[in-house]
Amino acid sequence: MSSPTPSRYPDLPVPRTQSVSEFEVLHSAVGKTPYTPSKPRRRASDPEHDSKAAYRAAISAVVSAKARPFAVSGRVPMDPAHLTLFFRSKSGICYALDFPVDVDVDMPPALDMLISSCLPHPSVNGYPENETLFYPPTLPLTATLELANHPILDAVRNTLFPTLPVGHYLTAIRDKLEIWPKGNEVTAQSRPLDNRVATILVTLPVKFRGGSLVVRSPDGSEEKFYGRGGKGGDMEWAAFMSDCDYEIQPVRSGCRITLSYAVQLKSFGPSGLQPDPLINPSDQFLDKLSPVLNLSRGRRIAFYLTGEYGVNPGEVLAESLVPNLKGGDSVLYHALKLYKLAPELRWTAGGFVWPVDQTVEIVNENADSPTNSIGRQSLSGYSNGSRGMPPIRGPFSSSASEPGEDETDDLRHKVMKSGGIPLAETDIQILSDHVTFPGIVAREKVPFVSAMGEMEKLVVNVLLVIYVP
Template sequence: MPLSTISSISTSSTSSHFSDGLPFPRNQSSPDFEVETSLSKAPLAPSQARRRRTSDKDAEAVYRSSVSALVTAKTRPFTVCGRIPVDPTALILFFRSKSGITHALDFPIDVDYDMPPSFDVLISTCLSYPPPAPSSFPETGALFYPPNLALTATLEIANHPILDAVRNTLFPALPTGHYLTAVRDRLEICLKGSSRSVQPRPSDNRVATIVVTLPVRFRGGGLVVHNKDGRAETFYGRGGKSGDMEWVAFMSDCDYEVEMVQKGCRVTISYAVHLKTFGPSGLQPNPLISPSDQFLDLLSPVLNMSRGRKIAFYLNGEYGVDPSEVLAESLVPYLKGGDSVLYHALKLYKLSPELRWTAGGYVWPVGQTVEILNEVLDSPPISPSKRMAFSLLNGTGMRHVPSVSVPLSAPSEPGSDEGEDLKTRVEKSGAKPLADEEIMLLSDATLSGPVTKERVPFVSGGELEKLVVNVLLIVYIP
């Protein structure tokens, strides 16, 4: 899978801070700040290609594959997980048996040491899942509580920011005025030696499902979630140990199954997440989510093969900020979707990611906004009739974004080159070439997902132009 990587872009020199042995081509910025990166436009010379060892090519192929898998997972997350800070001793489950008697079940539970009588009643009340095929036998031990019987718990997910985390990660582009609500779906029990095969998807118009693991000790029983593209993530969790309770959420177009429980008993309560449009809807830098093991497994080889380098990824979300008034770093508490997952995954590795504004192969310092200052106070009037955006292309073309307001610069002098004039203004504003900062940008040109873009207006030749500004997530790998 071809990758498009912009690493050391400079208009003043063709040299690079990296050796030619790196698997990412170097491209120069054109004077008008339009860059279209393509692997075919930066081939190795024949003599260089002959000197490349097979082991080097294999390492490059692995690196490219790892970056592609990571970028794909970041662009389209379909699961999210986290923990609920609840004391398991304060959790009580109330249910009604087939005889009409109400029982209360206290937690935590370890069936290998003590089987509460009410838990026996709960198991006997549950029903077996139907066989996955008409000719097969029912799944022994894979049970669910009858939906027609009363069931309630002292746990209320509405008291915890789970829905906020689900919206932030799985539905980052949800319009204003649309909200998520959760309705308890069913209680499921997998006894020792049992598993749960993929069942037909519910037809209740849900947009996602949340699965909360209750504090009952078990071993094995991993939750496997499959999305429509064939990708899968497995959540093993802590096996119902005492402490924070775990939850996993996934999109409604995903299938899930439970691997065989090797020891103990796995008990979960699932919730159907629905989209509503009623009611109106804190700045917390602490994440509401935890990256999945599968995402960390995709990130790990990229980090291992990037040691000693400063790598960067484009952000994908739309944040609607003014680059001339806010720092890119101030977006951290508002990160959503795959941007949030990647940022907090890097934090788990004890790294120090940072956000910076970038455009046309230049990057602004982490503590600086994108301001192109006025050089001449008596500027001619701005004509709104002609507008052109200078865009940084990433393999698939330009994307339209709404304009933002920033201080305007002076117009170009008659006869001057507009591209060079813009380059000079960008450099005077404090931006540095990516080559000087030794930043290697990792991206996948085959993906057509969105890239975070804001437009910075400026005056050139008496006309209003707009420079497309992106956001980079940059981290140094020691």
């Protein structure tokens, strides 16, 4: 066997693959002299060393850019001949502008009227060759381009908002049309003072040269998009975060026309990053809820949720369900918020209720168990129901059968130790239909180890609790 080849760069540390599975140890600084890095010594120029350093710097730049992308671009798969822009001039005459357009070959009369109807952006550097323009927001404007027909918002969400919680959605509202003629002034566009989270800029199929879109993030990073379309005439779109500045570089020939959209964040639930729900309860539902609230003044009341959400109450808080509420649960929550109340979700089971900030974490106290946490309990002794359980006669229920009195007492002890409070000791009054009680209620399951060593599941319901002042 040949000996390993010595490193070509003995003065550099041996490169190794970074892995998140490696241990990270923080050493205490008590009793130690703080380390002061010495000034690097100058060394003679080494082409190989410089090449290695440049390579590492390039890797660092890619990793930093990948960590938080602030802009993204793509193509609109649409034939430009199918795009038409409808607008009305200041004189009240309506026009239709067909695409594609090459102003150096033929200037359409409709484009002339569009330019004459626009207003100039405020000038910064004196008197440019041509002012940049925008179409007045007070005049009607529409286009046959519908973003909903293209997966642009999905691309924006996946790239710029990868950690957006479930139940939150992006919507796009047409913002303004801007025209950048030949020799335009380079002016950084001011950030809009609205609740948008991003901006989409679609470059309409008008032939031009130059006019690159430059987007700058708050930390000074820069992205550049050219907007020249694809081989088949596809239009280019670019999206960037709302805290970014952008500008259009000088157009050397032709004319660049962009249509911008404001991307806003919506949700079906009335909480989250920006609580702005997409639904509203009907007047009929509010009329039915109003007398209940009037007759419950000064009380803390609760409703059972009815949906199935597939979560483990031993791992998550009940409040985490708010963005995912569906059906009648979502309608009721929205209605209570309209009445300026503060609803909260709590776990409940067997006549017990958990505080809003606690999970249903049932601890296994069996000494023979390898661990005392249900989340890490070994399932080696689980017999898949091979041993029968006594019939249920208590307020608790499991996925297999009902426990006997001894097991009910043991389970009640575990529930109280996990933070469960008897409903009788609280001021919560559960409102339900006495005819169909308990009716259809949410049933989430918490695994636990019974006194017999079996793996069982405690059925837990969800209460929507409010105080009516």
